[in-house]
Amino acid sequence: MERAVVQITLFGLLLALATTLPNKDNWDIYSFHINSTVTSRYATTVISSRMANRMDESKEIEFHVRIPKNAFISKFRMFIDGEVYDGVVKGKDKAQQQYTEAVSRGQSAGIVSSVGRTLEEFKTSVTVAAHKKVTFELTYEELLKRRLGKYELQIHARPMQPVKDFKIDVFIHEKSDINFIEVKGGLSTNVLANAITKTHADKKAWVYFYPTEDQQKTCDSCGEQGMNGDLVIVYDVKRDSSMGDIKTSAGYFVHHFAPSSLARISKNVVFVIDQSGSMHGKKMQQTRTALIHILNDLAEDDHFGLITFDSSIFHWKRELVQANNENLESAKTFSREIRERGSTDINGAVLEGARMLNAHPREGSVSILILLTDGDPNSGETNLEVIQSNVRHAIANKFPLYCLGFGFDVKFEFLEKMSLQNNGVARRIYEDSDAALQLKGFYEEVATPLLIDVTMTYNGGTNLTQTNFSQYYNGSEIVVAGQITDNNIETFTPQVVAISRSRKVTFSDTNSTVESTGTESDDHIQRVWAYLTVKQLLEKELLLSGPEKENVKKEALELSLKYSFVTPLTSMVVTKPQGEDTDVLLKPKEGEAAPDRRSSGGHGHVHGQGFYPPIMGQGGPRSGPSARRKYKSHPGVSVIHSYVHTGAKVTRIIQHDPDPKVLSFPAGVGPPPNYVLTQDNNFAMTQVSPTIVPERATNVPLSHRFLIKTENLSLPLCFDVTGDVCLKLLHHHNRELSVNGQLDSVTFGGFQRIVIHFKTDLSVEVATNEITVREGQSMSRHSGQTYFTNGRLTVIRRDQEIDVSSGDTRIVILIHVKDGEEFLWPVLRQQPSDNTEGILALKPAVYEEVQQTPSTKLKIKDLEIDVTRANAVDYSIVSPPTIDCWLMSAEFALQRSLDDFIATQL
Ligand SMILES: *[C@@H]1O[C@H](CO)[C@@H](O)[C@H](O)[C@H]1NC(C)=O
Ligand SMILES: *[C@@H]1O[C@H](CO)[C@@H](O)[C@H](O)[C@H]1NC(C)=O
Ligand SMILES: *[C@@H]1O[C@H](CO)[C@@H](O)[C@H](O)[C@H]1NC(C)=O
Ligand SMILES: *[C@@H]1O[C@H](CO)[C@@H](O)[C@H](O)[C@H]1NC(C)=O
Ligand SMILES: *[C@@H]1O[C@H](CO)[C@@H](O)[C@H](O)[C@H]1NC(C)=O
Ligand SMILES: *[C@@H]1O[C@H](CO)[C@@H](O)[C@H](O)[C@H]1NC(C)=O
Numbered sequence: 001m002e003r004a005v006v007q008i009t010l011f012g013l014l015l016a017l018a019t020t021l022p023n024k025d026n027w028d029i030y031s032f033h034i035n036s037t038v039t040s041r042y043a044t045t046v047i048s049s050r051m052a053n054r055m056d057e058s059k060e061i062e063f064h065v066r067i068p069k070n071a072f073i074s075k076f077r078m079f080i081d082g083e084v085y086d087g088v089v090k091g092k093d094k095a096q097q098q099y100t101e102a103v104s105r106g107q108s109a110g111i112v113s114s115v116g117r118t119l120e121e122f123k124t125s126v127t128v129a130a131h132k133k134v135t136f137e138l139t140y141e142e143l144l145k146r147r148l149g150k151y152e153l154q155i156h157a158r159p160m161q162p163v164k165d166f167k168i169d170v171f172i173h174e175k176s177d178i179n180f181i182e183v184k185g186g187l188s189t190n191v192l193a194n195a196i197t198k199t200h201a202d203k204k205a206w207v208y209f210y211p212t213e214d215q216q217k218t219c220d221s222c223g224e225q226g227m228n229g230d231l232v233i234v235y236d237v238k239r240d241s242s243m244g245d246i247k248t249s250a251g252y253f254v255h256h257f258a259p260s261s262l263a264r265i266s267k268n269v270v271f272v273i274d275q276s277g278s279m280h281g282k283k284m285q286q287t288r289t290a291l292i293h294i295l296n297d298l299a300e301d302d303h304f305g306l307i308t309f310d311s312s313i314f315h316w317k318r319e320l321v322q323a324n325n326e327n328l329e330s331a332k333t334f335s336r337e338i339r340e341r342g343s344t345d346i347n348g349a350v351l352e353g354a355r356m357l358n359a360h361p362r363e364g365s366v367s368i369l370i371l372l373t374d375g376d377p378n379s380g381e382t383n384l385e386v387i388q389s390n391v392r393h394a395i396a397n398k399f400p401l402y403c404l405g406f407g408f409d410v411k412f413e414f415l416e417k418m419s420l421q422n423n424g425v426a427r428r429i430y431e432d433s434d435a436a437l438q439l440k441g442f443y444e445e446v447a448t449p450l451l452i453d454v455t456m457t458y459n460g461g462t463n464l465t466q467t468n469f470s471q472y473y474n475g476s477e478i479v480v481a482g483q484i485t486d487n488n489i490e491t492f493t494p495q496v497v498a499i500s501r502s503r504k505v506t507f508s509d510t511n512s513t514v515e516s517t518g519t520e521s522d523d524h525i526q527r528v529w530a531y532l533t534v535k536q537l538l539e540k541e542l543l544l545s546g547p548e549k550e551n552v553k554k555e556a557l558e559l560s561l562k563y564s565f566v567t568p569l570t571s572m573v574v575t576k577p578q579g580e581d582t583d584v585l586l587k588p589k590e591g592e593a594a595p596d597r598r599s600s601g602g603h604g605h606v607h608g609q610g611f612y613p614p615i616m617g618q619g620g621p622r623s624g625p626s627a628r629r630k631y632k633s634h635p636g637v638s639v640i641h642s643y644v645h646t647g648a649k650v651t652r653i654i655q656h657d658p659d660p661k662v663l664s665f666p667a668g669v670g671p672p673p674n675y676v677l678t679q680d681n682n683f684a685m686t687q688v689s690p691t692i693v694p695e696r697a698t699n700v701p702l703s704h705r706f707l708i709k710t711e712n713l714s715l716p717l718c719f720d721v722t723g724d725v726c727l728k729l730l731h732h733h734n735r736e737l738s739v740n741g742q743l744d745s746v747t748f749g750g751f752q753r754i755v756i757h758f759k760t761d762l763s764v765e766v767a768t769n770e771i772t773v774r775e776g777q778s779m780s781r782h783s784g785q786t787y788f789t790n791g792r793l794t795v796i797r798r799d800q801e802i803d804v805s806s807g808d809t810r811i812v813i814l815i816h817v818k819d820g821e822e823f824l825w826p827v828l829r830q831q832p833s834d835n836t837e838g839i840l841a842l843k844p845a846v847y848e849e850v851q852q853t854p855s856t857k858l859k860i861k862d863l864e865i866d867v868t869r870a871n872a873v874d875y876s877i878v879s880p881p882t883i884d885c886w887l888m889s890a891e892f893a894l895q896r897s898l899d900d901f902i903a904t905q906l
Helices: 092-104 190-195 213-218 282-297 325-336 346-358 384-395 412-421 435-445 524-543 546-562 650-656 890-894
Strands: 004-009 027-039 042-053 059-068 072-080 083-091 110-115 119-128 133-143 151-157 165-173 178-184 196-201 204-209 229-237 245-249 252-257 266-274 303-309 313-315 365-373 401-406 426-429 449-459 468-473 478-484 493-500 503-507 514-516 570-576 627-632 638-643 675-680 682-687 703-708 717-722 726-732 737-743 751-758 762-766 771-775 778-782 786-789 794-797 801-806 809-818 821-830 848-851 856-860 863-873 882-887
Touching (some): 027 151, 059 151, 072 570, 083 092, 083 546, 133 524, 190 213, 252 493, 252 524, 282 325, 282 435, 346 365, 346 384, 365 449, 401 412, 412 426, 412 524, 449 478, 703 863, 717 890, 737 821, 751 821, 762 801, 771 786
Parallel strands (some): 245 514
Antiparallel strands (some): 027 042, 252 478, 449 493, 493 503, 682 821, 726 737, 801 809, 809 821
């Protein structure tokens, strides 16, 4: 075998990575360049990192960067020792198989995961021989979207070390004059400000950011590990013609339409505000604040309505009224009084909002319905499809519905689909200190309607992206791309017809606007077309079902492959050089049965009892129940992985580990792959740092990070637990109910198995692929959707979750998929009223921040402790977000010994 294939999975999956840091003594980044070229709002960014292994032995070198969520990766290459290794984009299913095979051989794999609001993380690594160099080069593309009158290009710089030759070059060239250009973001402040050079000449602008090594260490959010932050380039262009810019090249065109010299259309807006119990606290307060600001911004000729809902609907007034002072004051008083309570009847509330708008036709105005919710419908109609269908009928394409999903407990896909079905968009509002601003910002985007029923026609054009838009708002932009039939510009006539203040307006002005630019070989506009087409097909797919859905998916896949875009339908497979170590031996763990490997069929995974990933002969020292495995993969990626025997105390492995410092992370240093326990009203386990586990070449035992949330929005606490220990999740002595879970430290999964014991004679063992019920002497296995009950214990397996309830206790075990591997994540949905113990039953953390510099100190009860800021993924939520937390020891976080939470057996 000449090259081992290792896959970089770049799905739009929500995974997260640990921030692992290179050891500076081992290798060095001698050059780090980011080069971004924006041509007519289409940005192509290349990140290249040159690194050298300064050691006398081969070393695994890692490339780890963050890119905007909206972007598609289109190229990845590595240059090693005169050879080029190119990534190849493949259909996800095909790549998945190679990926799973690679992982099962113990090879590393890169992945992309979401971080924060706007970024995704990309990571891969390769083994580099002594004193050799490697260059990583990643290219991604995105169409900048105009919002509130500007375009923003976000560049995240985190090279992981101060770098001597660090450069960011941004070059923007537009067809129209650039109005203004600003540089913002965390990196443009203070000490770094003078490292920025900005040049602006008519249609072109350049931004250079060349910080010195010293500057890279001293800026805000920088440290010994160098910079970590954003550079955000903000600009807009002048628009001479209201028809906008049409650029053509090589048979394709792109039309940017954003007229601003039109009169605003008065609007009828109804705000439908969730006041269910889950909005409790800060969310409710931020909503009130935002609402009051928004009311202040309504124009006097706007009409508005306001309803709040939980399981019932509350009107401020039953009909829409004009936004005059008197009404606004009254509405603000109503808004200040909104209090959370009850459950969530989205169906009833949205239908009522639609009824109010339908009952209020007004000549020359536009109607808008805005829903703000933080939860799933759980009162009134709860069937999502029925709600969507009811809402579609009620709205009947007459006005758009915008859905704002507050926080991460919302079924965002449901909101997104409902918005798209009604000509709107859904937006996530992040639970953060600026949530009120986010709400207001969203409102501002739709505050000034200028046109309705915008129809863009292109005679002589074909294969067009979306051409009909129900509303156009000031500050936004409509972009249409397509092909020009026979590349005949003479016969190509664009035209826009729309309604402005009940008057029909037509825009056409072809001569001055259509301009062929670029050479015939310039495929840039074609790529814009492909990018937009793929994005829109992916949205369309969401709305369809059956064969239509499959067709759209197929089309999107074909285009993704053709243009080499890494989309949710494709993956990139990276070939790596063959390494010096080709032996793959297996050294089973002493004194333990084979780990119960999941055999999720169809993933190319190795099945069967007794499967171990390949292990090389020279395992680490073994003592007691702890054993160390060393995986050696084909391509010279040396993988060492250690774990403890089930039930062993975590402290033991720390003692046995030759390099215990990995267990305490200095400031800014992320953890090794680990897991999190999080709490949200109740506790749930979540996994952090989805690093492809078995690839660290250091003796890092896998640890799991647990997270304890707080009742208010202060940062949660987190702590690590090392090894594949068996944890007490929930023990309920009176009811004879106990739930234990085994962490999986062999691959990167969370919980591998969870067992629910009921009395002494009934147990339900949940694995990702099957549920085993043991009742007395009999045993039955169930796979797929399952329903089981014995009257007091009910287990329902749905698609990606297992619902376990007994009396007033309800646990939902989520099945998450990461890199093709499934793992379990328990969430306590309903807390039993009497005494329980276990990790799911922990109380919310209460602490006080007693010191911030030089290090942060927290006080819990009467003890003070130094903590470091770290992050974790909250897997208690279906689409898990990465969140910040204060990292500390388990003992301190739990306020008792971790041993109290370890079960001796499942
Ligand atoms: C960016 O690309 C341009 C054009 O290829 C090149 O001249 C420039 O040196 C590059 N900048 C960096 C920082 O690599
Ligand atoms: C639209 O926005 C532009 C600035 O971006 C502003 O000059 C214009 O007045 C706005 N139009 C309306 C109707 O508010
Ligand atoms: C539209 O695009 C498809 C795929 O790129 C191509 O096969 C087809 O010929 C195009 N249609 C027209 C009318 O050009
Ligand atoms: C766009 O709107 C026009 C006129 O309103 C209509 O004739 C056309 O069918 C619409 N096109 C699409 C793709 O919906
Ligand atoms: C359109 O442009 C062509 C050549 O660029 C010119 O000959 C013609 O007069 C222009 N027509 C108008 C209406 O400006
Ligand atoms: C959260 O609550 C704790 C104690 O109840 C308090 O000390 C802290 O200031 C609160 N934090 C926020 C952000 O409200």
